[in-house]
Structures are given as C-alpha cells and as structure tokens.
Amino acid sequence: MKQKEAYEVAVVGATGAVGRTMLSILEERDFPVANLTCLASARSAGSTLSFRGGEITVQELTESSFNGIDIALFSAGGSISKQYGPIAVAAGCIVVDNSSAWRMDPQVPLVVPEINVSTIGDSPGIIANPNCSTIQMVMALKPIQDLYKIKRVVVSTYQSVSGSGQKAIEELTAQTRAVLDGNPANPEVYPHQIAFNCLPHIDVFLDNGYTKEEMKMVNETRKIMGDDSIEVSPTTVRVPVMVAHSESVNVECERELNLTEVRECLTAFPGVKVIDTPANNEYPLASSAAGKDEVQVGRLRIDLANPRVLNFWVVGDNLRKGAALNAVQIAEKLIGQ
Ligand code: A2P
Numbered sequence: 586m587k588q589k590e591a592y593e594v595a596v597v598g599a600t601g602a603v604g605r606t607m608l609s610i611l612e613e614r615d616f617p618v619a620n621l622t623c624l625a626s627a628r629s630a631g632s633t634l635s636f637r638g639g640e641i642t643v644q645e646l647t648e649s650s651f652n653g654i655d656i657a658l659f660s661a662g663g664s665i666s667k668q669y670g671p672i673a674v675a676a677g678c679i680v681v682d683n684s685s686a687w688r689m690d691p692q693v694p695l696v697v698p699e700i701n702v703s704t705i706g707d708s709p710g711i712i713a714n715p716n717c718s719t720i721q722m723v724m725a726l727k728p729i730q731d732l733y734k735i736k737r738v739v740v741s742t743y744q745s746v747s748g749s750g751q752k753a754i755e756e757l758t759a760q761t762r763a764v765l766d767g768n769p770a771n772p773e774v775y776p777h778q779i780a781f782n783c784l785p786h787i788d789v790f791l792d793n794g795y796t797k798e799e800m801k802m803v804n805e806t807r808k809i810m811g812d813d814s815i816e817v818s819p820t821t822v823r824v825p826v827m828v829a830h831s832e833s834v835n836v837e838c839e840r841e842l843n844l845t846e847v848r849e850c851l852t853a854f855p856g857v858k859v860i861d862t863p864a865n866n867e868y869p870l871a872s873s874a875a876g877k878d879e880v881q882v883g884r885l886r887i888d889l890a891n892p893r894v895l896n897f898w899v900v901g902d903n904l905r906k907g908a909a910l911n912a913v914q915i916a917e918k919l920i921g922q
Contacts, residue, residue, distance in 0.1 A: 598661030717907030
C-alpha cells in the first residue's frame with residue numbers, strides 16, 4: 586500500500602476482547618496511527634476507550650464508517666466481516682479480518698507473518714487473520730516442516746474462554762463464584778457449565794462429526810503452510826481458563842527426528858520460545874503465556890513407538906498472537922515495516 590508517515594486506522598469491534606487488545610498492541614508497538622476510529626454496535630456508541638493517554642469515543646459501525654480510512658482491523662464476528670469487509674475495500678481501505686468469514690476464500694491471503702508473509706501481495710483488499718488455535722500450532726509446526734516434512738498432526742486443544750469474547754470471560758467469573766457458593770451455574774454463552782468443567786465442543790458441529798473449529802485447524806493449517814498433503818486430526822476443547830490456549834500436539838514426519846535439532850530449529854524460529862526444563866518444573870503454561878507475544882513450546886519428546894513422531898505442548902495468548910498481535914503484524918508488513 587501507499588506509504589505514509591501515519592495512517593488512518595479503524596478497529597471494528599473495538600469494545601470486544603480482541604478489539605481492546607488491538608488498541609493496546611497498536612499503542613505498545615507504536616504503530617504509526619494518525620487517527621484511530623473505534624467502531625462497534627449501536628449499544629456501545631458514545632462510550633470511550635483509552636488510547637495513547639487519551640479517550641476515543643466509540644462510533645456505531647455504518648456503511649460510511651470507512652471513508653478516509655487506510656487500514657481497518659475487523660474483529661466483530663463473521664457476519665459483520667462478510668457484510669462490511671467489501672464495503673471497506675470499496676472505500677479504498679485494506680482490511681485485516683480476524684473472523685473466519687474470508688479465510689478460505691482462494692483470493693484472500695491467510696497470513697501468519699513469520700510463515701507466509703510473501704502471500705500478502707500489495708494490492709488493496711482483504712487479508713485474513715487465521716484462527717487462534719491454528720496460529721499457535723503452525724508457529725511451532727513451520728520449523729519442523731522445513732526440516733522434516735510433516736505427514737500428519739494429531740492435536741487436542743485446551744482453549745480459554747476469552748476466545749469466545751467478553752461475555753464468556755464474564756460467564757466464567759460469575760459461574761465460578763456461583764458454583765463455589767453452592768448456587769446454579771446458569772450457562773448462557775456455552776451449552777453447559779464451563780466453571781470446573783471441560784467442553785469438547787467449540788463452534789458448531791458439522792455433518793462429519795467434527796466441529797467448525799476443528800475443521801478450521803485442518804483447512805487453515807494446509808493453507809498457511811502451503812501444503813495440502815498435511816493431515817490434521819483435531820479435538821478442540823474449551824477449558825475454564827481466562828486467557829491463553831494450550832495444545833497437545835503429536836506430529837508424524839517423513840524422516841526420523843533428532844530432538845536436539847528440533848529444539849534448535851524451534852529456538853531459532855522468530856516468535857517461538859522454547860521452555861522445556863521439566864526437571865525444574867519449567868514448561869509452557871497458560872498463566873505464563875497470557876500477556877506475552879511469544880508462542881511457548883515445551884514437553885518436547887520423541888514418540889515411544891515411532892522415531893518419526895514428535896510430541897509437544899504449545900501455549901499462546903489467544904488474544905495476542907492468536908488474534909490482535911498477528912493482525913497488527915500483518916498491518917506492519919502492509920506499511921513496509
Ligand atoms: P458491542 O460491544 O457494541 O456489542 P466480543 O468478541 O468480545 O464479544 O466482541 C465483539 C465485538 O463486536 C464488540 O466490539 C461488539 O460491539 C462488536 N459487535 C457485535 N455486533 C456488532 C454489530 N452489529 N455492529 C458492530 N459491531 C458489533
């Protein structure tokens with residue numbers, strides 16, 4: 586895109602869990618923002634959000650919201666992205682979309698900057714930000730793929746409630762109190778109680794018995810890695826954690842793995858931090874990854890039955906690298922940073 590000293594930036598869904606994180610990350614990384622427009626539903630129009638020491642008044646998202654905007658970061662759900670993404674592009678804006686609306690569109694790049702930045706191109710349009718569980722998994726898979734070529738991945742996720750938005754954070758807090766006080770949990774966001782529970786159900790169930798979240802991990806992994814031969818066998822689970830997703834990953838490669846070499850390639854990969862000293866109880870944790878930019882990898886070990894198979898544990902902040910940080914990194918690439 587045309588380079589400027591500072592850009593007109595809009596955040597769509599600015600009042601949400603990811604939207605608020607986008608504001609903090611734009612500020613932390615000193616993104617060259619000339620003016621920030623915060624857009625949300627009519628419900629929050631008129632409320633304020635803090636940015637760079639000032640207050641920004643939230644505006645209702647309308648068809649004319651994108652006039653004069655250079656870059657719009659969307660995180661207000663798939664239907665808003667489907668409806669307003671093309672309107673923003675028609676107004677001359679580049680859209681970085683955190684929803685699943687455009688991810689598998691063959692015209693739309695699906696980008697994790699450390700992995701496939703070259704797919705961004707420079708034409709104005711929509712660029713999709715991948716699913717949170719997929720981003721942190723492919724960050725760990727990419728260096729392994731480059732060295733050993735991956736055949737199959739079996740993954741189970743332990744996903745935090747912030748991935749379902751602000752209301753789910755409030756639901757876990759309220760339910761935890763209610764259950765401890767001996768009161769009913771009253772689930773609203775989820776079909777069952779999430780406090781003190783694990784729900785093997787994220788997004789809707791499809792005809793093949795998998796959930797939409799699971800199929801995102803299958804299809805998005807192939808698209809980001811540029812390798813349709815990788816088989817992904819996922820089980821996605823919601824757990825009573827506020828922020829940061831954890832995943833147990835089993836990766837089958839084409840050739841025998843060398844654990845020292847695996848550690849080295851992961852350590853060298855930008856955005857990945859290896860935390861793997863089990864003797865000192867050091868391994869990635871949701872509590873240590875929350876608020877951090879890096880994807881943490883540990884519990885690295887070769888499968889007991891197959892020397893071409895690796896097991897590991899990967900944890901990432903789903904609001905940051907899983908969503909807002911990755912989106913802002915894409916925007917940085919767009920402006921040539
Ligand atoms: P609002 O706060 O006004 O409802 P989360 O994922 O944390 O639930 O956040 C969703 C974000 O998407 C919020 O900023 C929310 O705004 C925004 N949003 C939801 N529905 C609409 C809509 N119809 N138009 C614009 N923004 C919306």
